Amino acid sequence: MLLEVKNLNAYYGDSHVLRDMFLAVNNGEIVALLGRNGMGKSTTLKSIMGLVKPKSGSVIFQGKQIAGLRPHRVANTGIGYVPEDRRIFPNLSLLDNLKMGIKHGQGDKFRGKNRWTVERIFKHFPFMKARTHQKGALLSGGEQQMLAIGRTLMGNPDLILVDEPTEGLAPVMIAEVRDVLAKINKAGVSILLVEHNLKVALSLATRVYLMGKAHLGFTGTVEELETHPDVRRKYLEV
Numbered sequence: 375m376l377l378e379v380k381n382l383n384a385y386y387g388d389s390h391v392l393r394d395m396f397l398a399v400n401n402g403e404i405v406a407l408l409g410r411n412g413m414g415k416s417t418t419l420k421s422i423m424g425l426v427k428p429k430s431g432s433v434i435f436q437g438k439q440i441a442g443l444r445p446h447r448v449a450n451t452g453i454g455y456v457p458e459d460r461r462i463f464p465n466l467s468l469l470d471n472l473k474m475g476i477k478h479g480q481g482d483k484f485r486g487k488n489r490w491t492v493e494r495i496f497k498h499f500p501f502m503k504a505r506t507h508q509k510g511a512l513l514s515g516g517e518q519q520m521l522a523i524g525r526t527l528m529g530n531p532d533l534i535l536v537d538e539p540t541e542g543l544a545p546v547m548i549a550e551v552r553d554v555l556a557k558i559n560k561a562g563v564s565i566l567l568v569e570h571n572l573k574v575a576l577s578l579a580t581r582v583y584l585m586g587k588a589h590l591g592f593t594g595t596v597e598e599l600e601t602h603p604d605v606r607r608k609y610l611e612v
C-alpha cells in the first residue's frame with residue numbers, strides 16, 4: 375500500500391468537513407475521488423498534504439505516519455500536489471515556473487534514472503519546448519494546467535494529488551490533460567485524482583471513491599460503479 379488514510383477528521387472552525395474519511399492508493403494506481411460540490415474532496419487532498427491540519431486520524435504514506443506534518447515535510451516524503459487553481463507565476467517564464475518545482479536537499483534519493491529533468495518533462499509535454507521563455511500569464515488554461523503538473527513532477531513525487539485538472543478547459547485540452555496523466559502514471563507515478571468530468575475520471579482510474587456529505591458513500595472498481603446507476607445518481611451529477 376502506498377497511501378492509506380484512516381478515520382480522518384477535519385474541520386473548518388466548527389464545521390466538520392471530513393468525518394472518518396478513509397481511502398487507499400496502491401503502488402502504481404490511479405484512484406479517483408468523486409462527488410458533488412462541497413462534499414470535501416479538495417479538503418481530503420489538503421488534509422493529506424498538510425495544508426489543512428486534521429483533528430484526528432491517520433495518513434500513512436510508504437509506511438510512515440504523516441498526518442499533521444507541515445506541507446513541505448509532506449512534500450519531502452514524496453507526495454506532489456497540483457492545486458485546483460494551478461498557481462502559475464504569471465511573470466515567470468515557463469521554464470522558471472517549471473524549475474520552481476525542484477526540491478532541494480533530496481540528497482541521493484533521486485539520482486536514479488527515473489529522476490525528472492526538464493528534458494524528460496519536455497518529452498511528456500512537447501508543447502513546452504517552443505514556449506520555454508513564454509511568461510506564465512500568456513499560456514492558455516490547458517498549458518498552465520500541464521505546467522502545474524510538470525512543475526510538481528520536478529519534485530520527483532511517487533504520488534501526485536491532482537485537484538480538478540480539466541476544469542474550465544476546452545475539449546481538446548481536456549483530452550490532452552487526460553492523456554498526459556495516463557502517460558505519467560505509466561512512467562511510474564501513482565495518482566489520486568479529484569475530477570468532475572466523469573468520463574475522464576473513469577477512463578483513467580481503476581478504483582473510485584464517491585463522497586457524500588463529509589463521508590464516503592461508495593468504494594469500488596470502475597466496473598462496479600458502471601453496474602450501479604443508482605449509486606451514480608445518488609453521488610454524482612449524471
Ligand SMILES: Nc1ncnc2c1ncn2[C@@H]1O[C@H](COP(=O)(O)OP(=O)(O)OP(=O)(O)O)[C@@H](O)[C@H]1O
Pocket residue numbers: 386389391409410411412413414415416417418
Ligand atoms: N477555507 C475554508 N473555510 C471554511 N469552509 C471551507 C473552506 N474550504 C472549504 N470549505 C467548506 O468545506 C466544505 C468542503 O469543501 P471542499 O472544497 O473540500 O469540497 P469539494 O468536494 O472539493 O467541492 P468542489 O467540488 O466544489 O470543489 C464545503 O462546504 C466548503 O464550503
Ligand SMILES: [Mg+2]
Pocket residue numbers: 415416417458537
Ligand atoms: Mg474541490
